[in-house]
Amino acid sequence: MATSHAGENYINHEKGLWSWLTTLDHKRIGIMYMISVMAFFFIGGMFALAIRLELFSVGKTIVEAQTYNQMMTFHGTIMVFMVIVPGLPAVFGNFFLPIMIGAKDVAFPRLNLLSWYLLMLGATIAVSSMFFGGVDTGWTFYTPYSIKGSIGVINMTLGAFIMGMSSILTGLNFIVTVHKLRCPGMTMNRIPLFIWALYSTAIIQVLATPVLGITLLLLVAERVLGVGIFDPALGGDPVLYQHFFWFYSHPAVYIMILPALGVVSELITTYSRKTIFGYKAIAYSSIAIAAVSFFVWGHHLFVSGQSEVAGILFSFITMLVGVPTAIKVFNWVATMYRGSIQLKTPMLYAIGFMFVFTIGGVTGIMLATVGMDVHFHDTYFVVAHFHYVMVGGTLFALMGAIFHWLPKMFGKMHNEAMARLSFVFVFIGFNVTFFPQFILGSLGMPRRYFDYLPEYEPLNRISTMGSWVIALGFIVGLITIIHALLKGKQAPDNPWGSTTLEWQTKSPPVFHNFDSTPSVNGGPYEYR
Amino acid sequence: MLSLLLTSLGHASTFMPPQASTIAPAVDRLYAFLLIISVLASILVIAGMLYFIFKYRRKSETEKSAYITHNHLAEFLWSFIPLVLFIVAFVWGWKVYHDLRFAPENAYEIFVRGQQWSWEFEYQNGHKSPAELYVPVGRPVKLLMTSSDVIHSFFIPSFRVKQDVLPGRYSSIWFEVKEPGEYQIFCTEYCGLQHSSMLAKVVAVPQKDFDMWVSGKAVSNLSPEEQGHKTYIARNCNSCHSIDGSAVVGPTFKGNFGLTRQFEDGGSAVVDENYLRESILDSQKHIVKGYTKVMPTYEGVLEDKEVEALIAFIKSLKN
CATH class of the missing domain: 1.10.287 (Helix Hairpins)
Structure with missing residues (x-):
């Protein structure tokens, strides 16, 4: 193995834009994903702020109903397919999966680059729907409404189809890498929990995403060729679409949350400076969640007209997902017991994650209770629940991951006070925005409403004001990151005293990740 | 505590x-x-x-943690x-x-049709009611529901019931109201442009009053103008025609009566009762200059007395 020159790293190994666009280095591809995902997040976030602003007052506030419905669709589609799904796996998975198992790269570097280009292509096609009459179906594209509206829906679904391909290739790459490229001594029971989470995620990506692809292609076939699949006017079945869609999209919820659970495991153990409690329980609960996630899709259809038996079965299986999820949370708390806890920004985000994820989890149980869901279904209660899991969960973990791994990725330290300030704004703003939505939903306010009854106005106002505080938090966070990149102090190799492999190499890592192939003779979290 | x-x-x-x-x-x-x-x-x-x-x-940098x-x-x-x-x-x-x-055997059945973006209720004797679901208090009521276009969902928060309403098949829901009163109905499955205004009300009345109402014998204490205003909201005329003078999708109703209208095809007419009736029931016949042919025909949809009430209402909206 070639020894790198002093001061050489993956960033200065080659120079120029072209060297980035044609790179096969997983670290550089991770950075390219990071920049793209942040750009998408900015656009999706702008839509979110506009949606909340429109809902500030009864009646029209800033835009017409048509514009509102399109903004709500773009917010959902961008955040799901372009931010949360690729967020943790494609950015931090790409950068750290090979390093954390002591490999030089992923198994298929060319496929890895291709998956980035596919995401870009899919995103471009999806966003181009804005110029074909827009899309106002919501991110779920339910039939028969999606068959009757503007043709922009074809661009949007084709875009989602291509982004799905990207997701499949990333998943495939990760599975093979984890199986074949671990360094000497890195047995499956010694890989870090973030890797277990990515591995479980990859299984879902490979198995479930093709179903979304098929569904969206059928939708396009119906739209373009007039084949009757979902449209009752052509002899199709509109509810079949919902089954197909959620057969992917419910496992996809776990594509979005499992990597976050993995990140939180890393953060809790590092900043408690204590070995993780229940390594195997956490690792295997990821696999359990992934496996069970394939059999719960029908809990999105409790009031769709599916049979009582189906409703009850799906309710029961959904309850079972609660168990491995609860196990993880209790394991994290137990890890903190008798630890040496340091409240650095990533730990704050991990704590914030556990706070909101617990609320997201218990409200998930409420929604899984079939007799209760009848009242809550398609109200703001559901909106609040999934934002507690997706934003409070995944996005908090993503922010924690950024501040945890920033020194390693760029070799720069961030300003701790500013980073903590960003957390305070994001955390408070998040709860002010979304907690009132639980009450709105209980009181019966349906989701995807451009306008609402006057009695819902006070809580909507509080929610909108909260969204401004979240925005402030993300702006402070972005400034902190840019400040770190430009003016940050040189980061040591292991600023947090972590035991996993990525901290054993230089900050930023050398081109081949390690100067010599590491070998491992113990678990990943040996804090003794 | x-x-x-x-x-x-x-x-x-x-x-x-x-x-x-x-x-x-x-x-x-x-x-x-x-x-x-x-x-x-x-x-x-x-x-x-x-x-x-x-x-x-953490109290010191050299602190050790327990190994558990x-x-x-x-x-x-x-x-x-x-x-x-x-x-x-x-x-x-x-x-x-x-x-x-599962509804009790003796439930009273009412037929519900959802369409973009209104609800219509039809009773066993053929009596139709837009946007107001009259039901008797203290008796189980079963709704048999279908949609004429896309998927809707029928939700009454105060009753804790909700059910999707599908095109090309029937779904049902049941409830028994405890107290007379008005209760909100929402559409909770996203169905397009006016999804959030696809509202209706349950009007729960004692059985005796319900029997009167459903047989059409109930004496309305509303004036024709007030009745027309109700129809204007119930039939969603308000989504395209304003009453404050602003042009939306169609011409405003304010000061409409008595005007001379120029048509897209070159003709013209004075807005009187016959013109209004024709514009409602055979809405595609004449299109006022500057507007497009988007209004559906209401022939067979509105009852005569609703048309008359609407005309009275429009007449009352003077400049």
């Missing part, structure tokens, strides 16, 4: 709409159970976490206790769901 919290959560219906159907208290009892275990579980996790953060905060990898009893308990609670929630939810789903 804790008991105070539990008592207040027990009355958790403060976060829920009024309990207006016979089944609502059962749903709310389930809600109170779920809320109480949720709050207790959240407090346990969050308080434990905050206590550990404080108790085990697992504990079988703790792990068994925190897997088993949640599982038991989840199973209780599941069985309880099943029971409530079963009661929500």
